[in-house]
Amino acid sequence: MQQQYQSCIAACNACADACDMCFAACLQEDDVKMMARCIALDMDCGQLCRLAASFMARGSEFAAALCQVCAQVCLACGDECAKHQAQHCQDCATACRHCAEECCRMGSTAAA
Amino acid sequence: MQQQYQSCIAACNACADACDMCFAACLQEDDVKMMARCIALDMDCGQLCRLAASFMARGSEFAAALCQVCAQVCLACGDECAKHQAQHCQDCATACRHCAEECCRMGSTAAA
Amino acid sequence: MQQQYQSCIAACNACADACDMCFAACLQEDDVKMMARCIALDMDCGQLCRLAASFMARGSEFAAALCQVCAQVCLACGDECAKHQAQHCQDCATACRHCAEECCRMGSTAAA
Amino acid sequence: MQQQYQSCIAACNACADACDMCFAACLQEDDVKMMARCIALDMDCGQLCRLAASFMARGSEFAAALCQVCAQVCLACGDECAKHQAQHCQDCATACRHCAEECCRMGSTAAA
Numbered sequence: 234m235q236q237q238y239q240s241c242i243a244a245c246n247a248c249a250d251a252c253d254m255c256f257a258a259c260l261q262e263d264d265v266k267m268m269a270r271c272i273a274l275d276m277d278c279g280q281l282c283r284l285a286a287s288f289m290a291r292g293s294e295f296a297a298a299l300c301q302v303c304a305q306v307c308l309a310c311g312d313e314c315a316k317h318q319a320q321h322c323q324d325c326a327t328a329c330r331h332c333a334e335e336c337c338r339m340g341s342t343a344a345a
Numbered sequence: 346m347q348q349q350y351q352s353c354i355a356a357c358n359a360c361a362d363a364c365d366m367c368f369a370a371c372l373q374e375d376d377v378k379m380m381a382r383c384i385a386l387d388m389d390c391g392q393l394c395r396l397a398a399s400f401m402a403r404g405s406e407f408a409a410a411l412c413q414v415c416a417q418v419c420l421a422c423g424d425e426c427a428k429h430q431a432q433h434c435q436d437c438a439t440a441c442r443h444c445a446e447e448c449c450r451m452g453s454t455a456a457a
Numbered sequence: 458m459q460q461q462y463q464s465c466i467a468a469c470n471a472c473a474d475a476c477d478m479c480f481a482a483c484l485q486e487d488d489v490k491m492m493a494r495c496i497a498l499d500m501d502c503g504q505l506c507r508l509a510a511s512f513m514a515r516g517s518e519f520a521a522a523l524c525q526v527c528a529q530v531c532l533a534c535g536d537e538c539a540k541h542q543a544q545h546c547q548d549c550a551t552a553c554r555h556c557a558e559e560c561c562r563m564g565s566t567a568a569a
Numbered sequence: 570m571q572q573q574y575q576s577c578i579a580a581c582n583a584c585a586d587a588c589d590m591c592f593a594a595c596l597q598e599d600d601v602k603m604m605a606r607c608i609a610l611d612m613d614c615g616q617l618c619r620l621a622a623s624f625m626a627r628g629s630e631f632a633a634a635l636c637q638v639c640a641q642v643c644l645a646c647g648d649e650c651a652k653h654q655a656q657h658c659q660d661c662a663t664a665c666r667h668c669a670e671e672c673c674r675m676g677s678t679a680a681a
Contacts, residue, residue, distance in 0.1 A: 246470040246510075253514030260609055265601040273596055276612060277405050279514075283507045284396055286470075290477030290503075293389050294421065298414050306407050358582040358622075365626030372497055377489040385484055388500060391626075395619045398582075402589030402615075501629050508620055517613050518645065522638050530631050 238289035241300065241335040245286040248307060248332035252279030255314060255325035262319065271313050271322065278310035282332060289339070301340035307333035350401035353412065356440075356447040357398040360419060363440035364391030367426060370433035383425050383434065390422035390441060397448065413452035419445035462513035465524065465559040469510040472531060472556035476503030479538060479549035486543065495537050495546065502534035506556060513563070525564035531557035574625035577636065577671040581622040584643060584668035588615030591650060591661035598655065607649050607658065614646035618668060625675070637676035643669035 256275035259268040285303040288296040311329030314322040368387035371380035397415040400408040423441030426434040480499035483492035509527040512520040535553030538546040592611035595604035621639040624632040647665030650658040 242474060246474075250466060250470075250510065250514045253511050254516075256612075257515040257517075257609070260605045263602075265605055266599075269596045269601055272608065273403070273405070273593070276403070276592075277400065277407055279511065280396060280399070280616075281407075281411070283511065284392060286474065287392070287477050287503065287507065288389065290474045291385070291388070291481040292478075293385070295389055295393075295414065295418050298417060299393070302407065302410050302414055305410060309406065354586060358586075362578060362582075362622065362626045365623050368500075369497070369627040372493045375490075377493055378487075381484045381489055384496065385481070388480075391623065392504075395623065398586065399589050399615065399619065402586045403593040404590075497627070497629070500627070501624065501631055504620060504623070505631075505635070508616060511616070512613065515609070515612070517609070519613055519617075519638065519642050522641060523617070526631065526634050526638055529634060533630065 244335040245282040249282040251328035258321035274310040300336040304336035360444035361394040367437035386422040412448040416448035468559040473506040475552035482545035498534040524560040528560035580671040585618040587664035594657035610646040636672040640672035
């Protein structure tokens with residue numbers, strides 16, 4: 234059953250990895266202060282994506298509900314990352330926005 | 346700022362511990378099959394409660410949104426546990442229902 | 458820097474997904490009791506793999522130490538899964554054993 | 570069975586909350602750059618403490634092994650936090666060091 238979630242699970246795993254890498258890279262920037270919101274959202278987004286992947290892989294009753302929140306967090310993290318020129322932020326923004334789309338579709342399909 | 350979340354964080358930690366204990370005890374029951382949904386919900390609820398506690402302790406922008414989903418999962422887990430006579434299930438039901446109340450209040454306050 | 462961890466991160470994500478799927482499928486087996494240890498190890502292994510992936514992606518000081526424990530858990534979960542004929546167990550055993558190798562290499566390289 | 574772990578579970582939950590609060594407060598400091606290692610260790614420590622609490626509450630076969638790594642991370646996080654004057658860092662250092670002791674005792678008892 235969980236095969237239907239395959240592309241969303243893959244997007245969540247990829248997004249979580251990108252958020253974790255962006256987090257670490259942000260902490261090594263010269264101007265860390267400028268990256269503070271990015272760092273905070275990277276953690277929110279990375280942790281939530283990993284949990285959403287887990288719920289989907291288990292075929293949880295609450296996978297769709299969790300994906301709906303995950304989509305919101307991915308959008309916010311993607312928008313914040315997109316403001317910064319660093320490659321790790323741009324990569325993370327791309328991963329977040331793709332994951333937001335997948336989670337959004339997953340959230341609405343499953344609720345139907 | 347996160348002090349306002351203190352009682353909800355405590356409820357989430359206590360609920361997660363109760364869910365993890367109930368999970369392990371269910372797996373040692375004679376009739377494990379009867380406990381299958383309880384086992385699945387214990388994991389969903391325990392993991393989500395730990396993440397919600399983390400979001401609240403960090404004062405995350407998405408703490409309220411996550412608590413709203415957490416409240417739903419706590420209610421479902423509490424209802425399932427309440428059906429079973431075993432003490433670990435009854436204890437877990439109590440912890441889940443208290444946590445659902447706290448998360449529900451937290452979710453609506455913060456959204457205001 | 459975290460690029461050196463790429464194959465181990467991928468193995469951890471794949472193993473976590475396999476453990477979560479195996480967990481859910483075990484709970485739907487006719488003889489759930491026979492799968493009890495498999496269910497418990499699936500959760501240990503899945504959660505630890507997701508955390509190890511996260512530590513590696515962040516280039517954490519403790520990524521190697523965590524991968525050493527992760528390798529042990531993967532081996533135990535792989536051995537348990539290998540005992541059962543169900544396809545989800547065989548798939549999980551394969552994913553666990555591959556992940557154990559990757560985590561083992563990662564744990565020893567990084568400690569050097 | 571998991572009752573024997575009660576004080577270590579409580580220490581892990583308290584330490585995770587302290588790490589998450591310290592993480593958020595560090596990100597709001599004027600000199601965020603000075604707090605970079607503290608921020609990174611807060612995440613490692615907070616996440617690992619939550620997983621260790623979960624393993625103990627489930628009476629996992631690998632609870633002791635995970636607590637041994639958790640003790641190392643708690644010590645490192647406690648030492649880093651202790652260098653900074655801010656109250657959130659001092660509070661976090663205290664929680665980390667108490668948790669390190671509990672995890673160390675737990676790790677060695679269980680291995681016996």
